[in-house]
Amino acid sequence: MINLVWLIPLFPLIGFLINGLGRSFLPKGAVGFIGSLTVFLSFAVSLGIFFELNGSVTKSFTIQLFDWIQVGNLSIPFSFQVDPLSSLMLLIVTGIGFLIHVYSIGYMHHDTGFAKFFSYLNLFVFFMLLLVLGSNYVVMFIGWEGVGLCSYLLIGFWFSNPAYASAAKKAFVMNRIGDLGFLIAIFLIFNTFNSVEFAKVFPQAASLTAGSDVITLITILLFVGATGKSAQIPLFTWLPDAMAGPTPVSALIHAATMVTAGIYMIARSNILFTLAPFTLDIIAVVGLATAILAALIAITQTDIKKVLAYSTVSQLGYMFLGLGVGAYTGAFFHVITHAFFKALLFLGAGSVIHAVSNEQDMRSMGGLKSKLPVTFYTMLMGTIAISGLPPFSGFFSKDEILAHAYEHSKLLWLIGVIGAMFTAFYMFRMLFLTFFGKFRGTTEQQAHLHESPASMTFPLIVLAVLSIIGGFIGVPEALHGNHWLAGFLEPVFSASEQRTGASHLDHSTEYILMTVSVIAAVVASFIAYLRYARNNHVPVPDTAERTAFANVSYNKFYIDEIYDALITKPLNILSGFFYRIVDKTFIDGFVNGLGRATAEAGKGLRLLQTGNIGFYIFIMIAGIVALLVYGFYNI
């Protein structure tokens, strides 16, 4: 089965080709079926591989397809690696990918670009699978940039709207900034280890001393790549804008899979990062700062998708915090559970948006509980899960990260818990604003309210179940679990763990930590309940006065404006300066000046030709005399 791993990316590629080439004549039913089926087939193969790997003694397989780039001692094969980490990621990508394909059949039904949408979605899955499966950094980089492309295409799916097209461009460019860091890291890795294959780099790295400059530089550059893809400070502003894309895209790409690629990549290279404590500290701080900043922004947003987008940024921050404190398993655990509940929440939001005729502003929603029961209850599960209430999945993963953070530094833990409070608050705020109280939209919208079709509710239900029980793959020992996930991923992280040592929090401390975070979440959700459900508070319209903090938060800390003033504008001015002053005036002026100087010199010299014969003769004789004198003195 493992030898057939190339089938996994091949199926979506075939789906992409069929839907892409046949988009003008294939019926919508066929398009949706092909698109979903191909991803399902990949999921089936992934499942097979997962079980085979689970039962196998060898935990890492490399399958080489063909030689890709071969120059001198640089040899980059196109090859795949199957190990516990990639097999789990495969399941997430294909499994959730499949559910979202099914959901899209219903969600995109009325769209004229239906086939285009499915072909792009399939292409995304293809690239994401390359990213996951690549057995070296360069193949990973193919997927890495490929998913960026698909993200670009799908954010700009409704490209007639200039704002959406700009959001797409912004996402691509910001990703590219990170990608340059990744690319240079690849060069550095090749120069240091003479290979870019994981299987060759990591064993060599394991023998190096911790904290060497090269490793620190490599890891910082890799992290720069990760900040672009996974929307961390300073490159996070593209993700909220990316909500311009259709909602299934937000769920698949901008919540469940692509944005976690940065975490996947760091987890994959964990040994390198373990050897660079300095980088780990940076990661922890950046991750936590992003988590808090995004949470602060999320609490005042009124666009339902923007709330979820900032929540995603914030949760990604938690994952990076986990990586930074060495909780690789915890971070990846959070990737998994986050994929479940955030995909669920986005799809639920999509279902709501679908029901209220493409309205996204929560100020025009409310009271949808009775009209959309399935959506409500599934989203409730998702909200509880993300808020970290036991025994839902988010509790276990977030708690594992926070516990490691506590071990690392109590301050990190404290800020993390405060961030978790914010999370619970804004998520319940969103839930109450949407589903409780009275409907605040137009009567037309009210008349149109309906529960979504089965193709949309089915994925919601499946994801809700996963959000509830997903955490049980990683129940910690303190709660009498055996943490199956940690055991399964042990081969991937063992080298790092040997260096850092296992966790040594005693169980009573863990209990206290858990209790504190649960109480924090409960309190926060209760405040949200009081404010938005019982008192029916509705956020003020855009024109109204806000308090200073609310204003800053609502305007996203003016970060886009700051970037615009600090980077975009100066570059544009510089561009104009280079073009008009340096290029046209200075360099071209010099070139043209040479030409003009020649012409001017000619103009001056021609005056010598007066037409006066006497003058000519005089010059001639003077010349002869000069020659004579010259000859006289030289001979």
Next chain:
Amino acid sequence: MEILLLIFLPLAGAIIVSLFGKHQQAKTAAFIWSLLSLGFTGYLLDGFDPAAGTQFTVDFPWLLSLGSRFNAGIDGISMLLVLLTNALVPLIILASFSHNYKSPGAFYGLILFMQSGLLLVFTALDAFLFYVGWEIALIPIYFICAIWGGSNRIKVNIKFFIYTFAGSLIMLLGIIYMAQQTPDKTFDLLGFYQLSLSTSEQSWVFLAFFMAFAIKMPIFPFHTWQPDTYTESPTAGTMLLSGIMLKMGTYGAIRWLIPVAPLGFAQWGQTALTLAVIGIVYASLIAFTQKDIKRLVAYSSIAHVGLIAAGIFVWNLQGLQGAMIQMLNHGLNVFGLFFVLDIIIRRLGTRDMDKMGGIAKMAPKFSITFLIILLGTVALPLTNGFIGEFLLLMGLYNYNIWASAIAGLTIILGAVYMLRMYQRIMFGPSADNTLTFADIAGTEKVVLFVVCALILFIGVYPKPLLAISETSTRELIDFVNGKIAGGSPTNY
């Protein structure tokens, strides 16, 4: 003898095609004839052994009184460029099918004539012959641009001609000087390679050759003829200039500049590299705010060629192999881009991107092919551009991490200006003039599909192309490094 056929086949075609005079069938004839050349190149490629050095050589007395022989041959480096030339010329001719140029016989005759000159440049092993080819290629492109170009064509083309010609003359000085130094006063390339001149002599020779190549590529700050010329030329002329002709400069740097004056290279290589890297960022930044789409692509071409030049001047295997394959890729991509722009300009009658928008809705096939070409240009993995830029940046990295980081900015900046252009042209609401934009059809479709297929194919499976030039580049690098290290001239 194959070389003679290769070089003179297009020339014969030029004569035949020019007989068509004012009949539009000239384009068909020219196309068929260029396919002959392409087919013959395929035959050569089939018999070509990458490991065997220079092949298919011809060597017979030509201008003996001058010391010049008709000496030409093909090694891996030449092979790739011959392939580029003979593959791109049919595409360029096909791409111009929608135009009805006046006096097509002359127009297409000149294109084929130029092809001969280019092939001569890429195969010549005698400096005098090389120079002859160098100028032969210049004359037809001057007439193509000056007769069939835009409104400002005369002024712009005089500048182009004089600028490049001045560079060539300086190179001619260098060639003559080198020939005078050889024992029996010949222009033989290998004779040049065997010489061991002093460092200062080699520096002067290096600078003399460098002027010609730097202007032709063009490298910052010798580039100012280029945007104007690209903008004012007829599309076929722009394609010839950017797709093939500027590779004369990069090819010259590999074959005639660095190995001929290795010590001069040791002296000045870093300066040249710095100029190339500055040019990358500089031209990219200028491309940021261009409104004229042809000018934008012209500046982007300066940036991309700057990267190729930088890869050459670091003079290591990755850089040079990257430069080789990127010459091919750049030719293909820039041809595709200019063709796409040609389609847009022809249908909308403007080059100002502010007057465009919403074409993607009207022309989905066009928008996809445009996007693929664009992605090739911004070096997305699995397109051809990535292979080239990856190797080039890696070569630069092996030289200096900062050079690589600064040159790598092209990855970001390129994405910015290219996507900005794509967005302005293709996305957004439709303008009045784009509402009736017709999707590609006929020859347009054929050309764009071929280009896209090649872009993806090279991106996925570049190995055969890389293999063609690898032995030659490695030998050349070893040879030059040996000479710089101070050894007596080794056999080459």
Next chain:
Amino acid sequence: MEAVTQSIQGVPLNHYILLSAIIFSIGVMGVLIRRNAIIIFMSIELMLNAVNLLFTAFSAHRGDAAGQVFVFFVMALAAAEVAIGLAIIVMIYRNTNSTDINVLNRLKW
């Protein structure tokens, strides 16, 4: 012939050179200063004859006939030149009613 040669040799060579130089200089000055085309023409003849004189003097002193041969050449050429030159001057006079060379300055710039 012998007698002529001897009588020429009777005068020292320096005198001939001096005389020729003076005549030649007069010719040059004439060409430079005068504006009448015909007088310039005559001055040129003067220069030619100064050279002729020198040729013959050297020829006699050195006993080499080549100098005299050159003199014949010069005379023949001078004759041809006068034929054409005068014709040109006549044409100029007909067109401009003047033989002043300063009037003939149209061939410039």
